[in-house]
Amino acid sequence: MIIRVLIGLLFSLASVNSPAETRIAILDFELRDLTLAPGIPAEIQRTASIRPLLAGELASAGYTIVDIPLAAQQSADGGVGYLFDHADAAAELGRQFGADYVLVGRLHKPSFLFAYLMGHLVRVENRTLIGNIITESKGPNVQLVRKAVESLADKIDGVLDNRYSPPPPGKSKPR
Known part of the structure; x- marks a missing residue:
């Protein structure tokens, strides 16, 4: 009987301590x-690469990435910068797809x-902006963008659950 109680206690402690x-x-x-x-193809391609890289970094730390179809994003967007500037509209979009948080990036x-x-x-x-996160990227090469995304993931995680460990300098995760 005591063993069952101890095992039950261990399982309940494990569930409390797990994120x-x-x-x-x-x-x-x-x-x-x-x-x-503005808008040269290389910049458009670089911009398009950020979301999947960031999703991969946060997923590697145990976050569940909620997919919002581009059509839904475009439908909610009242114009360039609208969702970036309107936390309430971004939150409503996230709510429709079951997200706890939405990251609107630029x-x-x-x-x-x-x-x-x-x-x-x-x-x-609560439809609230909880983080204005900025990372600098010097130069357009892929490795520098990857490092900037890792830095961005680290800063996002710092606001949320503190479970992401970026690779050491010069040791980006292979893609």
């Missing part, structure tokens, strides 16, 4: 290119030399 499932929707990043040659490129990966992290439950 609850955190469901996060990551919307496709939008490109805000302020350079003299690649802000003020120069040819660097760009910023920006994310607004919205808590769906």
Whole structure:
């Protein structure tokens, strides 16, 4: 009898200490290119690569990634930057697909030399912006974008559950 009680106690402690499932929707990043040659194909491709890389990093830390179809995202978006600037609209979109949090992202490129990966992290439950997260990326090469995404994932995780461990410098996870 005592053994059953101890086993039951161990299982209940394990369930209390295990992190609850955190469901996060990551919307496709939008490109805000302020350079003299905006919207070149390489920048569009780089911008499109951010969401899947970020989803992979957060999934590796145990987050459940909620997929919101592009059509639903576009339908909820009142124009360029709308969801980025309206946490309530982003939260409503996340609620429709069962997310706890929504990350609305932007690649802000003020120069040819660097760009910023920006994310607004919205808590769906109370429709509140809980994180304005920014990471700098110097140069457009794939490895630098990957490192910036890892940094972004680390900062997002710092606001949420603190379970992500980025790879050490120079040791990005292979894709």
